[in-house]
Amino acid sequence: MANTQRNPNLRQELLDAGMKLLSEQGYHGTGLKEILERVQVPKGSFYHYFSSKEAFTAEIITDYTETLLALMDQHVEGTESSARETIRHLYRMMVSEFERRGCIRGCLLGNLAAEIGASSERCQHALQQGYRAWRQRFIPLVEKGQRNGEFRDDIPAGALADIYWNHWEGGILRMKLEGQADILRQDLDWLLDCLMAPAPPNI
Template identity: 40%
Template sequence: MARPRRSDHNRQPLLEAGISLLSEQGYHGTGLKQILDRVKIPKGSFYHYFDSKEQFAAEVISHYIDQYLQQLKQATDLPERAPMDRLLAAIDLSLARLEQEGLTKGCMLGNLTAEIGGQSELCTQVMLQGWTLWQGWLTQQFEEAQQRKEVRQDLTAEQMARLFWDRWQGGLLHVKLKGSTEELRNDMELMLKVILR
């Protein structure tokens, strides 16, 4: 996505600032000046890396997805760990991240999907790629769990992955409203230990 450049010195800080600002304020609430002030670079440096705010947002989304999936795999993909334990570890990792950020941001991917999904073709394409990667990881866990007879057999792994994801995204809205992860943690554990077994 990014144009090749001789130096990527400021690119990484811009992407990190983008994750923070877009998570806190959304796409429309984040201005170019705020981004530049956060990283303390001139406007010309921004356009050295990105053609537009839209392209910047798309690359921030892609960076956010890559970061999250890398952390997820490091935390969960141990060969000796059962798939249901991997899913519980994914919940723990995600809730710990939310708690570190003060519970007000939610999932940047979910927030931006609600805000600009379908409005920006470029951003929508990147968000769909992120959903596909995350759903693929979830489906893989449920497929393995079905092979081990740890979850119900009357639904497909894809259906269970979608149920899991949809409940998770809905629960994130409650976390933002209530300022607590306890209900979401309990509901996700209930889904894994009772509803999908």
């Protein structure tokens, strides 16, 4: 407890360490002991903030979501770029980060949804909230692109957002399988420039 009082940033340090380990090793591959060793604190300090590993993971999901949304806001608000190029910039920036880390991390929301999304109600709820928050931010971008003729408008913006998410998560799996970030970049370019683009006029 004394260490907790000396370090007001300990809670965030635990979350940051947990996020890194969960991203690389998954939920079942990450033990509490490893997290504590990474931050160099006793078990009691952990339980001062989190009631269980499940509660800790749910907090990490929320923290990850907030970071993702802040990144989106930073690059979307006030931009003069087209909707298509804004989305392209966002995913290329994230793919470059995946590449820098050796194509092993991917999206924490997708990783945990696949691993524990159906077995942990608390984490499932946090994952659902994370996806819905992302979707709420992404749909206006798609709507902007539809208004400007960049994206097809025969499919609702919400459905296109869902298709993008599904393509993103599936592409990440293939990137990790092949160990090549270019695979994900190319897949998303095809999605953005062809599948989401307006159909050519009938001649």
